[in-house]
Amino acid sequence: MSQAFNKVPLSWHEQMINLLSERVVIVDDTGTILYINEGYCQFIGTTMEEAIGRPVQDVIENTRMHIVTKTGQEERASVQKINGSEMIANRFPIFQDGKIVGAVGNVMFRNPEEWLMYKTKIQNLVDELNYYQAKVHKDLRSKYSFEDLIGSSSKFLTAKTWAKRVSGSNSTVLLMGESGTGKELFAHAIHHESTRSATPFVAINCSSIPEHLFESELFGYEDGAFTGAKKGGKKGQIELASGGTLFLDEIGDMPLSMQSKLLRVLQEKEIVRVGGHKSIPINVRIITATHRDLEKMVEKGGFRQDLFYRLNVIKIDIPSLRERKEDIPSIAKQLLKKLEARFYRNGIELSAEVIERLLQHSWPGNIRELENILERSINMLDGKTIKLLHLPLYLRDCETEEIDGGNPIDSPVFQSVSKPIPVQPLKETLAQIEKQAIQQALARTNGNKLEAAKLLEIGKTSFYDKCKLFEIN
Missing domain, CATH: 1.10.8.60 (Helicase, Ruva Protein; domain 3)
Incomplete structure (x- = not known):
């Protein structure tokens, strides 16, 4: 280390000292000043020419630099009276070949007001950090309990009782039910009732994440993993949920390529960030939900059978309204x-x-x-x-x-958007019926396209493409 430092030109040394600290003094083993910078001289009202070569106690009021050269004990954040005020200084002994050859000291704060100013700045930063930490913690907490699940019908009470009973378990839960039945509320309530209630609850809607972003959203990524990656990398949702509960809503919409990776997480209890090589252990409970028939999807190859069995440990059917x-x-x-x-x-x-x-x-x-x-x-x-x-x-x-x-086709809404269909080529007839079905779904959901797509049980992208094709705004 010393050999490397010797390569630094001597002409740089003083400039480095002045840049790193505003007020510095160096003494030999007798307490004689060998060096004092301009900032310190201005602070005590002297000059470098007048100070260098004199005993430090004759130049700096109430100094202890000459004492540190005798004791060899460093003194950090020491209060020292000077110029009618109290400053805060550091003093460090300098050793060479095991012997004390001198000491170096610097003034951290010239007076209590300067210290207070720095303290205020630091405290503001601490308060801001605490605020955002509390906000993140709040956002990652469950928002609903079983008291928020209202209903006394037998089917609903059965689902609620079963959900309450399995809350204390760490087993995966599969919530089945039509769109809008309150599956997410059940997931929140299960987490709230569990032993993990004080830990994060992270919810992901699998139908709302573009397929090319799914892996980085779920597993996170390392610095430089891809163009546009955030400097320093980013934790994925699974990592954020570690220790708590991960709720995967609309699990039936998860791409097949991601299903195999989720299965590995459930089996190995670890993840690897995109662009990374290190395995990160995770401890997370999985709750999933879907309005799709996963068993039929398995038969048709749209959902992995091995993942289905991993998720279908505890199945809870939530009744429709x-x-x-x-x-x-x-x-x-x-x-x-x-x-x-x-x-x-x-x-x-x-x-x-x-x-x-x-x-x-x-x-x-x-x-x-x-x-x-x-x-x-x-x-x-x-x-x-x-x-x-x-x-x-x-x-x-x-x-x-x-x-x-x-039958929804017999409903007033459908009748309001339907027109008599003339005899025409089958392709055109089917297109017209498809257009009317989309219009009816939009009417049911007050124009909410995402909810309309769910009612029709088609993907969001496919729904938007059909709206564009049929010129439906």
Whole structure:
């Protein structure tokens, strides 16, 4: 190390000292000043010419530099009175061949005000860091408990009881149910009730991640793994969830190429970041959810059989809203409270006619559809009671719909977008029916294309392509 330092030109030494510290003094083993820089001289009101060669105690008030050369003990952040104030200084002995040959000292803060200024800056940074850490911690916590799962129907209570019972386990859970039935709420509640409740809960919607980004999103990446990669790399969602719960929503939409990699995570309990070589051990509980029939997907080759068996350890079927219509009034009441806070309203109620109409509807969009309807109604509301006239047109006319969940093609919404189809080539006929089905799905979801794609059970990309083809905005 010393040989390497000898290669540094002597003319650089003083400049380096001044750059690294504003106020520096160096003494020999007798306490005589060998060097003092300009910054220190200005601080104590002297010059380098006057100070160098004199005993340090004659130049610097209340100094202990000459004492450090005798004791050989360093003194860090020592308070020293000087110029009528108190400064904070460091003092270090210098050794050569095991003997003390001198000492070096520097002033960290010239007065309490300077220290306070630095302390304030540091404290602000610490406070900001704590704020963002708390925010991240909050974002990675479960937001719902079993108390938030409202309903008293037998099918719903069975699902809720079963979910509560398995919360304490570390086994994987597969939540089955139509889109909008509350599968994510169940996942939050299971984590909240588990022994991992104080650890991260990370939720990923597999249908919303482009296939080419899936691996880096799930496993993270190392610095320079690909063009545009964040400097220093990035942790993946699985790594962020380590110690807690990873919720993979719409697992049926996970690309086949990623299914094999997820299977390896479940088997080996470790991941490798994109562009990396080091295995990172992880401890995570997996909860998955889907509205698809995974067993049929396995038969058709759309889902790995070995992964299906790994995920299907504990299967919980969540009933659709049309299977638990007796729960609609209590669910609507809870949703209204949630919406009241968002719209700064209170005391909103449903009229008896509205409740009756809600009970007649077949609810293809389930609880999500119910929430959309209530939100729309509040936007149309002048008073505090939601009446039939505040409901969407397709609900106001739903008396022609079969009460027990008739064919969607017979619904008023479909009739409103359908036209008589003339005899024409089969290809054109099918295209027209396909277009009408998309229009009906969009009407059901109030224009939400992602939800409409889920209702039709087609991929998001395919849905957008068909909308473009049929010129549906």
